[in-house]
Amino acid sequence: MTLSVATPNAPLDAAFVQPDEAEFSTWLGEHLQRIEAALERFVVPQAPADLQGLVQAMQYAVLGGGKRLRGLLVLAAQQAVVSEAGPLGASAQEAAIRAASAVELIHAYSLVHDDMPCMDNDVLRRGKPTVHVQFGEARALLAGDAMQALAFELLTQEQGSALPDSDHAGVPVDTAAPVVPPIVQARLCRLLAQASGPAGMAGGQAIDLDHVGKSMTQQQLQRMHELKTGALLKGSVLMGAYCLPGVAPQTIAALAEYGQALGLAFQVVDDILDATADSATLGKTAGKDEADNKPTYVSTMGVEAARQFARQLQQQACAALANSGLPHERCMALHGLANLVINRSY
Amino acid sequence: MTLSVATPNAPLDAAFVQPDEAEFSTWLGEHLQRIEAALERFVVPQAPADLQGLVQAMQYAVLGGGKRLRGLLVLAAQQAVVSEAGPLGASAQEAAIRAASAVELIHAYSLVHDDMPCMDNDVLRRGKPTVHVQFGEARALLAGDAMQALAFELLTQEQGSALPDSDHAGVPVDTAAPVVPPIVQARLCRLLAQASGPAGMAGGQAIDLDHVGKSMTQQQLQRMHELKTGALLKGSVLMGAYCLPGVAPQTIAALAEYGQALGLAFQVVDDILDATADSATLGKTAGKDEADNKPTYVSTMGVEAARQFARQLQQQACAALANSGLPHERCMALHGLANLVINRSY
Structure with missing residues (x-):
């Protein structure tokens, strides 16, 4: 699967701030690879035999596919707020790769549950049979539940406690990894919980469920999407920004505005693609x-x-970055991702 | 519903360490009430209108019922490691009531999902129709997912960040509450994630699923239960113990041993009750x-x-407390809960 800013199926040509395509393309390739590698390392590669069934379903759901937009937003936002090398940079990078993996796990679990017969009853996802088709409904339900828990486990690290952890079959304890400050760990957990809980993704899905076959005002529609997909997209940006303690409040606020606009733009484009593209292109x-x-x-x-609304939202996202006080070159990836969201073909 | 150490249906008479019944009974009543009040406060009492449907299902699943054993274990373990009043005690108590609510949310969500048609397909829980019978399968699925996220949100607190949180429809920000140190917040998240994820509760449920209709050795059975129910029970004890930073490693290890033995004892008694009690008594x-x-x-x-195995396990749990170095009177509630687990009639 390629994710370069290629000729889209229905070009939206919103080149408001066009980052250097080659530079962004290189960034994209490298960071997609980092996320894939991290997920392979974190999603229980050495599970004991009696957990293999569950873990296979989890791996099937999260590895080897997906746009990784949420994870990429974490990494891009983290890089926008910290460029330093040294211990500070290493700790922020460790936090960011864990956060990127965590948001991808949350997104993937939500798709597993969303595809189940009692929800959308879908059989195709990322061009493959959905998890419940492949592994059965009970295992799909449990795999989703386990993926949510694992996301929060990733955001925390052992802190030299006396907890007997060596026989733990979950995420291997990597004592060589830089230690993320506990205040960052706790904040990332809070942001992820808020983005995915009743006032976030799960709440948005519930509103969606309540309105099947009913009409909605544009305001109601926007509110639903702000929770259903926007909360986790915006949350990903904020998690990236909070990988370093002590980032200035106005920087956080600017990145929150970027995330908000981008989240909504993503959904608008999603609706356009659902109406205009074909299943083979979408992979669903x-x-x-x-x-x-x-x-x-x-x-x-x-x-x-x-389409026009999506372009407006991209401009709003880019304007927020311009007003953030962050150096323009550090926002390259955030600009590139906003562009990608608008011009994606699936 | 009474939860005193009343004449059980099938008495197991394991009075190895019999705490003062009246003292424990008072403790139990007070702490059950604290947990119920906290859950009422935390499980989104002021949700906006469009989230009411989801929140009602969550409240139905978690409020007004259940033994609250996991929450009680958190509070009892916290009290065993810290008796001080003052800021230290207040912070540990705040951490403990949040942790107690979080483990009850996790337990309740697991029951919601476990009762669904694709899992155990059960229609009765705590004497009421199960959540999917009452609210439909899709809402039950989402309510469970949202409860898991909310559990992690409870374990974290705002830390004077610039995050625009005032419009957040989840847990209200209580600026008057004592602030739990970030290191404690992060540890509690980690413990809860481990206890409920692939190497904990969800993993145990998956092993259970794999063995329907198959025989199991006692070793396999024990391993399944250590994950399925034991991990969250032991995790509850550890979360209580970690509500204060800096508790001695040997104290943590002793409480872990207590939690391990108690968790297994709980399951053995569960199996005995399932085979010997009736549905009206069990509420399921x-x-x-x-x-x-x-x-x-x-x-x-x-x-x-x-029955004999359950008694042995209770003795093991009590012996761990005796060897913990903690003053006997501070372990009153932990002894009482071990006794309750063995002598319960539902």
């Missing part, structure tokens, strides 16, 4: 929204107005 | 294990040997 069933009679930005405002 | 369907052809301590060793 296209046209689901209309078939399920779900309100979307396309059904509410039409395709053209939705 | 009795005789499920045999009907589902599941291996249990009763099917493996018979009722009498299982």
